[in-house]
Each structure stands twice: as structure tokens, then as C-alpha cells.
Amino acid sequence: xxxxxxxxxxxxxxxxxxxxxxxxxxxxxxxxxxxxxxxxxxxxxxxxxxxxxxxxxxxxxxxxxxxxxxxxxxxxxxxxxxxxxxxxxxxxxxxxxxxxxxxxxxxxxxxxxxxxxxxxxxxxxxxxxxxxxxxxxxxxxxxxxxxxxxxxxxxxxxxxxxxxxxxxxxxxxxxxxxxxxxxxxxxxxxxxxxxxxxxxxxxxxxxxxxxxxxxxxxxxxxxx
Amino acid sequence: xxxxxxxxxxxxxxxxxxxxxxxxxxxxxxxxxxxxxxxxxxxxxxxxxxxxxxxxxxxxxxxxxxxxxxxxxxxxxxxxxxxxxxxxxxxxxxxxxxxxxxxxxxxxxxxxxxxxxxxxxxxxxxxxxxxxxxxxxxxxxxxxxxxxxxxxxxxxxxxxxxxxxxxxxxxxxxxxxxxxxxxxxxxxxxxxxxxxxxxxxxxxxxxxxxxxxxxxxxxxxxxxxxxxxxxxxxxxxxxxxxxxxxxxxxxxxxxxxxxxxxxxxxxxxxxxxxxxxxxxxxxxxxxxxxxxxxxxxxxxxxxxxxxxxxxxxxxxxxxxxxxxxxxxxxxxxxxxxxxxxxxxxxxxxxxxxxxxxxxxxxxxxxxxxxxxxxxxxxxxxxxxxxxxxxxxxxxxxxxxxxxxxxxxxxxxxxxxxxxxxxxxxxxxxxxxxxxxxxxxxxxxxxxxxxxxxxxxxxxxxxxxxxxxxxxxxxxxxxxxxxxxxxxxxxxxxxxxxxxxxxxxxxxxxxxxxxxxxxxxxxxxxxxxxxxxx
Numbered sequence: 001x002x003x004x005x006x007x008x009x010x011x012x013x014x015x016x017x018x019x020x021x022x023x024x025x026x027x028x029x030x031x032x033x034x035x036x037x038x039x040x041x042x043x044x045x046x047x048x049x050x051x052x053x054x055x056x057x058x059x060x061x062x063x064x065x066x067x068x069x070x071x072x073x074x075x076x077x078x079x080x081x082x083x084x085x086x087x088x089x090x091x092x093x094x095x096x097x098x099x100x101x102x103x104x105x106x107x108x109x110x111x112x113x114x115x116x117x118x119x120x121x122x123x124x125x126x127x128x129x130x131x132x133x134x135x136x137x138x139x140x141x142x143x144x145x146x147x148x149x150x151x152x153x154x155x156x157x158x159x160x161x162x163x164x165x166x167x168x169x170x171x172x173x174x175x176x177x178x179x180x181x182x183x184x185x186x187x188x189x190x191x192x193x194x195x196x197x198x199x200x201x202x203x204x205x206x207x208x209x210x211x212x213x214x215x216x217x218x219x220x221x222x223x224x
Numbered sequence: 225x226x227x228x229x230x231x232x233x234x235x236x237x238x239x240x241x242x243x244x245x246x247x248x249x250x251x252x253x254x255x256x257x258x259x260x261x262x263x264x265x266x267x268x269x270x271x272x273x274x275x276x277x278x279x280x281x282x283x284x285x286x287x288x289x290x291x292x293x294x295x296x297x298x299x300x301x302x303x304x305x306x307x308x309x310x311x312x313x314x315x316x317x318x319x320x321x322x323x324x325x326x327x328x329x330x331x332x333x334x335x336x337x338x339x340x341x342x343x344x345x346x347x348x349x350x351x352x353x354x355x356x357x358x359x360x361x362x363x364x365x366x367x368x369x370x371x372x373x374x375x376x377x378x379x380x381x382x383x384x385x386x387x388x389x390x391x392x393x394x395x396x397x398x399x400x401x402x403x404x405x406x407x408x409x410x411x412x413x414x415x416x417x418x419x420x421x422x423x424x425x426x427x428x429x430x431x432x433x434x435x436x437x438x439x440x441x442x443x444x445x446x447x448x449x450x451x452x453x454x455x456x457x458x459x460x461x462x463x464x465x466x467x468x469x470x471x472x473x474x475x476x477x478x479x480x481x482x483x484x485x486x487x488x489x490x491x492x493x494x495x496x497x498x499x500x501x502x503x504x505x506x507x508x509x510x511x512x513x514x515x516x517x518x519x520x521x522x523x524x525x526x527x528x529x530x531x532x533x534x535x536x537x538x539x540x541x542x543x544x545x546x547x548x549x550x551x552x553x554x555x556x557x558x559x560x561x562x563x564x565x566x567x568x569x570x571x572x573x574x575x576x577x578x579x580x581x582x583x584x585x586x587x588x589x590x591x592x593x594x595x596x597x598x599x600x601x602x603x604x605x606x607x608x609x610x611x612x613x614x615x616x617x618x619x620x621x622x623x624x625x626x627x628x629x630x631x632x633x634x635x636x637x638x639x640x641x642x643x644x645x646x647x648x649x650x651x652x653x654x655x656x657x658x659x660x661x662x663x664x665x666x667x668x669x670x671x672x673x674x675x676x677x678x679x680x681x682x683x684x685x686x687x688x689x690x691x692x693x694x695x696x697x698x699x700x701x702x703x704x705x706x707x708x709x710x711x712x713x714x715x716x717x718x719x720x721x722x723x724x725x726x727x728x729x730x731x732x733x734x735x736x737x738x739x740x741x742x743x744x745x746x747x748x749x750x751x752x753x754x755x756x757x
Binding site: 019028034042043122146172174184206216 | 253254369390440444
């Protein structure tokens with residue numbers, strides 16, 4: 001007999017195998033998931049979930065696909081959260097402090113409660129990356145928020161109404177585009193290709209008979 | 225944590241680690257690879273394939289599960305939809321909200337077209353989001369698009385369509401530049417040089433990455449750009465059938481609201497199928513690294529409308545899927561783990577192969593180790609071999625794992641396994657659909673001249689096996705191209721009267737062939753819900 005636990009999906013009790021994730025347990029219970037299920041491997045943030053263990057006061061957040069069920073778990077998935085993304089033209093904006101002030105002024109209303117960090121399903125220091133954003137230190141904000149999967153659990157807990165994942169995303173795009181150093185070898189190669197420097201070489205290799213291609217492939221030198 | 229039996233084997237792995245550190249296992253010869261693939265690669269398991277009985281690829285083989293979808297009828301045979309009531313009328317309709325669809329939409333919008341995206345889950349719920357290891361481009365001094373071509377052509381068993389592969393490698397550097405200018409944070413050193421590594425089968429270090437969130441970083445940037453441009457994205461809405469017109473052109477799609485079950489009609493001058501892969505079909509019972517919606521929908525829609533498939537009988541099994549613990553069974557362990565130095569090691573602590581052979585060869589070799597050679601480690605769901613991750617810290621220095629592959633570290637830490645100190649157990653997982661709808665060099669299907677395909681739904685770019693990092697690349701290159709080409713084409717398309725007569729014709733053919741699966745297709749979502757009665 002499998003080891004079973006009792007879990008409560010939206011308050012309704014189900015007995016499920018103890019080694020399942022919350023997501024697999026919902027399917028075991030008979031749910032056909034539409035919302036609250038995306039990549040199933042912890043990268044897309046679709047399965048933001050809130051739960052409490054019976055008898056324990058603490059409210060916890062997690063990704064349903066990455067979290068194992070426990071006895072007495074009261075589970076509610078968050079099918080959608082109205083995260084507030086502001087729109088902008090990446091070519092028009094610049095990485096200065098004003099841009100955060102303009103697009104996400106609410107970050108300056110942060111009361112420092114740290115509820116966002118406590119709620120993060122990726123164990124990121126969310127409040128810290130918001131602090132970096134406040135100061136206009138986009139590179140640090142980008143680095144600290146890099147592993148964010150935009151599940152939005154932080155935002156559900158924020159008394160200041162901050163859409164943290166969107167702030168991190170803006171900082172990362174500013175960093176990637178404007179702050180990180182330019183890649184000379186990339187720019188050069190694109191230029192060479194545009195000038196047609198590889199056109200005849202690529203034509204030649206496309207025309208080669210398979211036997212010659214096999215020989216070339218099997219004897220090619222591999223960079224150490 | 226590992227079981228005591230597994231820990232016994234870990235001791236053997238640890239015992240040989242010092243000795244293995246300095247050596248590089250021999251690469252297999254071309255003949256050895258051929259023999260190995262024929263004996264152990266799942267593509268060669270004949271009873272897992274069936275013959276397609278109708279349509280453009282009649283008489284050819286495909287995985288049995290895919291054939292079943294192709295042999296099923298449209299849900300619109302029963303559910304009648306009034307095509308004269310048009311809900312959306314656009315220039316370019318993009319079906320699918322992953323990397324290819326988003327790139328296409330951005331470029332179509334840039335070209336001034338009226339474009340919209342429909343997607344059955346959310347924009348970004350796609351295999352792109354889960355691609356970890358990186359994206360290839362020959363942009364360094366010791367490399368060239370020609371070398372990239374040779375690696376990809378050979379790795380794909382000399383079967384790639386030259387005109388498609390040419391576009392892939394020649395437009396690769398520009399794809400990286402485009403992403404960089406959108407704000408994607410590639411791993412660079414302080415001078416701006418890209419930090420690049422090898423992938424299986426590459427002859428130059430041309431794998432660009434964003435830690436091990438490469439696809440996620442690309443996808444969330446593209447998604448943000450789509451939203452910034454205010455391109456309409458209709459989520460939780462599947463395309464369930466292409467609409468054609470009386471001139472044989474494609475004219476849009478019938479859409480299904482996944483939540484209300486209501487049908488809608490989208491009319492479009494050009495349509496781009498960017499529906500992705502098929503991992504959730506679980507061919508041959510394999511677990512998968514794919515997202516929830518990977519059910520080959522676009523292949524079914526395109527095929528029923530008359531577009532042929534190419535290489536639909538070749539599937540990629542990623543050599544390193546999670547074998548243990550069961551909660552993350554089948555999840556992807558990025559190839560970058562091997563790029564950074566981890567070896568594949570069997571139960572006895574022996575490095576049984578070079579860690580950077582191509583994916584098909586590596587997968588077959590692992591299957592051989594776990595089956596006939598009986599050198600796999602038993603797990604509750606089967607068996608697996610070790611990926612010796614502590615080697616990475618020895619080679620790159622302490623902290624390398626946390627810095628370069630944080631997602632992997634996090635995934636295993638959730639289950640009490642510290643991959644910096646202990647090796648991890650892996651086994652091949654269903655990862656990628658090498659084949660798909662056939663297109664020409666400009667991105668259009670050969671049968672319908674205003675229907676385009678981009679991304680994993682395309683067949684022929686990679687041949688019969690794909691190299692790591694060429695898929696993130698193809699969704700960008702072919703997505704962008706499809707968007708531009710569709711916008712341009714839309715200017716000259718005059719649509720006739722809309723019809724879905726092709727589904728009735730298809731039903732007739734099925735009937736004549738005596739086929740009755742009792743199911744409808746596309747599948748849309750896998751049937752995971754367990755029902756006791």
C-alpha cells in the first residue's frame with residue numbers, strides 16, 4: 001500500500017500518495033488543469049500556490065510543480081494575479097533613476113516589511129532588489145532578480161502594491177541593453193556576414209556531396 | 225536524498241574521480257556511433273512506429289501516438305461554427321506564444337502589419353522558457369558560419385535541408401545581436417566578450433548562455449517586448465482548425481476558448497504556425513522535459529489542411545533527464561552540466577563515454593549502459609547513470625555551480641541533494657521533435673503559399689538530430705523571418721470565401737481507409753487527470 005497523505009484542495013479533502021508534487025496530486029485527485037500549470041519544471045511561474053499546514057498559523061507560498069504534498073496541507077492555487085506591467089519603448093528609455101520613478105513610482109512606497117522576500121518561491125532577496133531599483137542600481141537589481149520566474153507570489157503579499165517581477169525585468173533589460181559592455185566580436189561578425197564575406201564559402205559547403213561532408217565532419221578539429 | 229543502495233554506488237564514483245579528472249574519454253568512431261544508434265536509440269524501435277494511411281505523407285512512418293492524432297477527425301465535424309461571424313480580422317495570425325511566435329509577432333509588427341497571437345496557455349508557457357543551456361552562434365574569431373554548418377549538418381546525420389541550415393547559421397550572429405539589443409543579459413566577461421562553451425557535437429565553443437536560464441531570459445524579454453508593443457495576445461485560446469478559402473489559401477483559424485468552450489473565428493491574410501513540440505505525447509512511454517501544452521497541435525492542423533511533414537519519424541531524447549527523485553522525473557538537466565566538465569559515470573564508477581557526444585549518441589549509450597550492460601543504478605521508476613557534478617567545482621573552482629547553473633542547484637536542493645557534493649542520477653527524457661511541417665527557405669509551407677511555420681513545429685532545419693543550442697537559435701531566426709515574410713506577403717493576399725471543407729474531405733479519406741480512432745484531434749492538453757470510474 002502506498003504511503004498516503006490527506007490534502008485539501010480549495011478546502012476539499014483528498015487522499016493522495018505522499019511522494020507526489022502538489023500539481024501531480026491535483027491530477028491524481030481528478031483535476032484537469034488549465035490555469036495554474038505551464039512548464040511543470042519550475043521555470044514559467046504559472047503554478048503559484050498558497051498553502052497552510054493544518055494547525056500551523058504560517059501562510060506559505062510555492063510553485064505547485066516543485067513542491068511535495070504534506071499531511072494536512074490546505075492548498076489554493078493562484079490562477080492569475082493582476083501584476084501591473086507598465087509599457088515603454090526600450091529604445092527610448094535610458095538606465096537612469098528617473099525611469100523607475102516614472103514607470104514604477106510605487107517602489108518608493110516600500111515599507112520594508114520583507115513579505116516579498118519571505119514569499120519568494122525561488123528564495124530570492126526580493127526586497128533587496130527593489131532597494132537596488134530605488135537607488136537606480138540596475139545592474140545589481142538585475143543580478144539579484146535574475147532567477148525570478150514571475151510567479152507573482154511576492155506581489156500578492158505586498159502592502160505597497162509593488163509588481164516586483166516587472167521591476168526586476170525592467171532592470172534586466174536596461175542592464176542587458178545599455179549597461180553590459182558591448183560585444184565587439186559579435187558586431188564584427190554580423191558586419192562580415194552582411195558584407196557577404198561568407199556567401200561563397202557557405203555556397204561551396206552546401207554543394208558538397210555527402211561523402212565529402214562525412215569526411216570533413218569525421219576529421220574536423222575540435223577546439224579544446 | 226539518495227537511498228543507501230545509491231550511496232554505495234556514489235562511493236565508487238568518488239573513488240574514481242581523481243583518476244578521471246585528468247583524462248578525456250575517447251570519442252566514438254562514425255561506425256561505432258551508427259551501430260550504437262541502430263541497437264539502442266528509440267527511433268530505431270520499429271514497433272513504436274506506425275504507417276500514416278492518408279494525406280501528403282501517406283505510406284511513411286511516424287510515432288504511433290502521432291499517427292493516432294493524424295488519423296483522428298476534427299472536433300468541428302460535430303461542433304458547427306459559423307464562419308461568417310468573424311471575431312478577429314488581422315493581417316498576420318500567429319498561433320503559439322513561445323519564442324518563435326513572439327519573435328514572429330514582433331517582426332511582423334515592426335514591419336507594420338496588423339498581427340495577433342493566440343495561445344492555448346499563457347504567452348511564454350512554452351519549451352523556450354525551459355531551454356536552459358544556451359544558444360549557438362559562430363561569432364568568435366576562431367569560428368565561422370561554415371564551421372557551424374558542418375557541425376549541425378554532421379550532427380543531424382547529413383539530412384538537414386541545406387537552404388534552411390544556411391539561414392540558421394548565417395543569421396545566428398544577428399539573432400544574438402537582436403536579442404542583446406532587446407536587453408537579453410548574456411553571460412559576458414568584463415570586456416564584453418561572450419562566455420561560450422561547447423555543446424555535444426560542437427567543434428568550437430559557440431554556446432552563448434544566460435546562466436542556466438537562457439531560454440527563460442530570452443522568453444521573458446520577448447514577452448515583455450510583445451506587451452510593450454501592445455500586440456494583441458489572446459491567451460487560453462487554442463487554434464483547433466485552420467480555415468481555408470475557395471482559392472486553396474489559408475484564411476485564418478477556428479479558435480476555442482479553453483475556459484468557456486466557446487468557438488471563435490479569426491480571419492487572417494497569412495498564418496504562422498508556431499505551436500512547438502510534442503513531448504507531452506510521451507512517445508514510447510518516455511517522461512518529458514517539455515511544457516504542459518506540447519501536444520503536436522500545429523502538425524495536426526497543418527497536415528489536415530494539406531501541408532506535408534518532414535522527418536516526423538525522428539525524435540530527440542535528451543540524454544540527461546532527471547532519473548531520481550521521482551517528483552522531478554524527466555525534468556531537464558541541462559547539457560551545460562557536461563559542457564562545464566561533469567562526466568557520465570556508471571554504477572561501477574566508470575566513465576563509459578565521452579560526455580560531449582551528440583544527443584542521440586549519448587542517449588543511446590546511456591540506454592545501453594542501463595539495459596544490456598546492466599551498469600545502471602536502480603531507481604523507483606527505472607534506472608539511471610551518474611552525472612558527476614562535483615567535477616564542475618573541481619574544474620571551475622568552488623562556486624561555479626551556483627554561478628553558472630543555479631536553476632539545477634535549486635531544483636535538486638528542493639529534494640535535499642547538493643549537486644556540488646554529490647553526483648546526480650539521470651536517464652534520457654523525451655525532449656524535442658526533430659521533424660515537423662516542411663517549409664522552404666523563406667518559411668512558407670510548400671503546399672499553401674500564405675501559410676508559414678516557425679520553431680519546433682518545423683521539420684528539416686536540423687535533419688535527424690539536433691545539436692544543443694540550435695533550437696533556441698532556430699526559434700529566433702525562423703520566428704523573425706516568418707514574421708517579416710508573413711507581413712510582406714499579407715500585402716498581396718486577396719482572400720476568397722472562407723471554408724473548412726478540407727476537414728470533411730479529410731474525414732472522407734479516413735473513412736475510405738477504414739480508420740476510426742474514436743478520438744478528435746488536436747489533443748490540446750494531455751490527459752493527466754486520474755478518474756477512478
